[in-house]
Amino acid sequence: MTSAPLSTPAQARVDSWTWAVRIFKTRSAAAAACRAGHVKVNGVPVKPAHSLKPGDEIRTRVNGSERIVIVERLLTKRVGAAVVPQYMIDKSPPPPDPQLTALLPHRDRGAGRPTKRERRETDRLLGREGLPGHEA
Template sequence: MVTPAPASTGFSETAQARVDSWTWAVRLFKTRSAAATACRAGHVRVNGVPVKPAHTLKPGDEIRVRVNGLERIVIVERLITKRVGAAVVSQVLIDKSPPPPDPGLVAALPRRDRGSGRPTKRERRETDRLLGRAED
């Protein structure tokens, strides 16, 4: 008699996982090389400490990732190295990220071209008025 194979859970669990591999597997980054580059640039912190791509994770670690100007905070529940579907990600991590800023507020903030110098006095007054700061 042949016994049926156990149902696949969608991911393979391992004893160790590198931080760049794990962040890629849970879809925080599009590619593993992008995850490794972010680690080298200091945009990935594990338990408050910037780490290299080869840092090994353990369940319970808090990972803070800076992606596209937003900070993602996740807690490792399970270690995986293979990329999984978006539905399975919720079983692997706990997302403690703050909500994104209101799009209306972000659009209302004045923008300056990068490298265009310091704001003028008029631009500073407009920014203060927009942010509700009292004028002295």
């Protein structure tokens, strides 16, 4: 049994829609992301009450990764995860390879600035040795 609404609403707020299609866990988190400028509709940062229409491109920053979705149909009530693909086209880039990110050096939060030696090791690893401003 699907939980899809019977009719499509005439308009939907961006915070409500992003919550309904499970981009954000709560509507208040979606509204806070809009107010912080982390949600863009067609390349323009929007407020939580911005009205959406089918075909709009939404770019959001969630947990450090970028989500890019195209609005297929409008929706105001949260639906099951199995029904979500009917309402959007997901154009998000794939997540970074965990093996690649494991190679990057990790600094604990609050550990201060990297030492000259640590910075040179990072530059060598990222292939920035010969670039201007990255002389050894």
